[in-house]
Amino acid sequence: MLLGSALCLPGCSLLPFGADKDPALEGAAAPPAFSVQVQAPDDVRETLERHLELQRFRNLPDLQASELQRLLGAADANARELLGTMGYFAPTITIELIETPDDQTAPRSVRIGVQPGPQTRIVNANIAFADGKPEGGGKADKKEDEESQASARQQQLVRSDWSLPPGEPFTQSAWDTAKTGGLRQLQAHRHPAARIADSRAEIDADKHEARLDVTYDPGPAYRFGPLRVVGGQRYDPDGARRLAHLPTGAVYDEAQMLDAQLRLAGSGYYDAVFLTLDTEGSDPQAAPVVAQVQEASLQKLVFGPGFSTDGGARLSLEHIHNRMPGLGWRAVTKLALERESQLASTEWTDLPDENGWRWFAGGQALREARDGYRVNSGRLRSGSSKNTRNIDRNYFLQYDYANSQGTDAPPPRSALSLNYGWTGRYFDNPTAPTRGHGVALELGLGSTLQPPHDPFVRTLLRWQSLIPAGRVQDSAGRGRDARLALRTEAGAMLARESAQIPAPQLFLTGGDTSVRGYGYHSIGARSGNGQLYGGRYMAVGSVEWQRPIVYGGTMTDWESALFIDAGAVADRAGDLRPRVGLGAGLRWRSPVGPLQVDLAYGAKTRKLRLHLRLGYNF
Incomplete structure (x- = not known):
């Protein structure tokens, strides 16, 4: 009981009858002691209205005139400090206190007039680098000379990418951004321990000129050492090393380390993965990479x-x-x-080997409805695959079987094929890309298993490109690129006309990810009585314009889209007749990937169709 009473006593002070009234809270409900009016150009007025210290004291109760005069004296210095962050170092500022007894909103008004004057501009930007070479020593060997040349090229890139060149207006935020941007360039590649050794901005308020000096200390060049797994008990650490496929001995690169982290996180063996480079060791040329994991x-x-x-x-x-x-x-x-x-x-x-290749095997049984009949199909495959940062490759042996049920359904068919697949993804973001391109190729050589065992060649080519098409900005200057999304897909099954090809090896299209405005796999070849079935040739194309949406002057996470799709499937290339769908949609940049909502009109069916899709894959 005594312990419970002691724990409850501090809470009593939170009750209304146990607390003193806060004058500031009382004043918040009372009329303002004064109002503030800023008369200045639009590019500085909003900043002054938002950040002037004077604004904090408007609602104080019983504010004395002497105290208000003291606040007005400090307001001039505060306004000059704020203007200095925007590059205005010689402003003309007037502050007036006007009694407004008849004004019901506030009895007094503070009017601040600002003529910012010319904005200070950059006349010189000196970007220097501390010499990280050890003192003394003999002649550098070939490897050290190559490292020195590579660091010099990286330093030159920092200078060429500097975001505040001569002629640009000086602002404190732009100055901070430029310094940090250069540092990030060094830290992202070769020099993870880089730091800013010294920085200085010299302002000549009379000439409205700024001279910038920043010195970076790159520190030593680092290379990847061995991967060390922390927190793993259930799964073999050597398996984690092969899954990460981190290039031991290669020059440190932040993007490569993040790719390794994503490979580990996406492997299914771990619920959480975080990779860091151990820069506390004695040998930068073999710095260990620490993988902190939480096993699945x-x-x-x-x-x-x-x-x-x-x-x-x-x-x-x-x-x-x-x-x-x-x-x-x-x-x-x-x-x-x-x-x-x-x-x-x-x-x-299987887990990947030392070269990144991994064995796989799989099978599936699928039952799906077609136009007037059902297709019962099975598939077995086994082979090897390798996934790298941009390229996926696989080769496998595959067995297909299909047995259709219904009126005029094709007879049972089966085939055996040897296949190779290659996919290259060169997008700026793997889950929500805004630019880049991807290309994929599938090639299969096989034979039907029913006499007379007809050989066939199956090929499929896919391509997509995201091209920037102008920039959209909001009132605060934040912007994102509009873009054109171009997509095409072409497939062919080359075999004798009488060859009994299983249904899973033939082509169908239509739906959310191919030709919008039509149902899933509703575009295919047609028999003499109009029945739908898979065809031997397919062609699909799409053009889409995506544009960020600005609402109320603010950039949102939504985008609008206008598109036109076309696709065709036939048993002969000369019989391809495109089905066209066109429409509009919305895109939302959700935390789990883009959400796509489209309303499309099928020109052939003359019907509207809603399409929903979450996530992105190529």
Whole structure:
């Protein structure tokens, strides 16, 4: 009881009857003691109105005239200090106190007139670097000479990218940004321990000139050493090293370390990963990289409902085993139920070897509705893959089987093929890109398994490019690029006309990610009675204009889009007849990736269709 009473006593002072009234809070409800009016050009008025210290005292109760006079005396110096941060060092400032007894909003008014004068501009910017070479010593060897030349090129790049060259107006924020930008360039590559050794801005208020001097101390050049895993117990640290695929011995590069961090985080073995370079060691040429990890559970069961405009409502159940008994591979087994399709699949992957290649095996069984019939298909594949920063490669052996049910359904078919895939992604952001391009190629050589065992060649080419198309700015000067999104896809199945190709190897298109305005896989070849089936040739193209939305003078996370899509599928290249869809949409830059909402009109069907999509992949 005594302990409980002691713990409760401090809380009593928070009760209304146990606290003294705060005069400042009382004054907040009372009329202002005075009002403040700033008469100045628009480019400085908003800053003064927002940051003048005088504004803080407007609501003080019973403010005496003598105290207000003291505040007015300090307001001049405060205004000059604020103007100095914007590059105005010789302003003319007048401050008047006017009694306004008839004004119901405030009994007094403080009027501040500002003529900022000419803005100070940069006349010289000197960017220097401290000499990081040790004193004395003999003649540098070839490796040291190459390091010195590489550092000199990097330093020259910092100078050429300097954001406050002569002629630019001087502001404190721009000066801070320029210094920090140069430092980040050094720290991001080769010199993670770089610092600002000295900086000075000399202002000549009479001539309205600024001379800038900054000296960077790059520190030693660093190279990646071995990866050290901290916090791992369940999974082999050597496996983490191979998953990260960090280039030991290479020059330190922040982007490469972040890529390694993403590979570890996306592997499924870890719930959280954070990589840092140990710069406290004695040898910068082999600095250890510390991976602090939080391991994922050995097994995980994930249940999820969902919805898509392509497949409607969806239920999925996924089981993950990060270390299969006996084999030691990672297995992901999934069951997905949608309105028009049901899927059961499993995929097994090994840890990568020293060169980054990893074995995989998988299979799936799919049942999906087509136009008047159902296709029951199965697929088995096994091969090897390698994923790097920009390029994914894989080769595998694949078996396909399809058995259709319904009126005029094709007979059972199967095929065996050897396949190779190559994908290059060169976007500025892997999850929400705004510029860059990607290209992917799939090539398969195979044979049908029904007599007479017809050979075939299957190829698919995809390409996408995001091109900046002007900049959109808000009233505060913040801006983002508008862009053109260009996309094309072409596929061909080369075989004898009589070859019995399984349905999964043929082409269909239409839906959220291909031709909007049409249903999922609703564009294909047609039989004599109008029945839809997969075709041997496919061509898809899209042009989309995306523009950031400014609302109320402020840049938002939303974008508008106008687009036109076209796609065609046929059994002969000469029979390709495009289906066109056009429309408009919205994009939201959500924390988990872009949310895409589109309303499209299918010119062939003459119907409007809503398309929803979350996330980005190529």
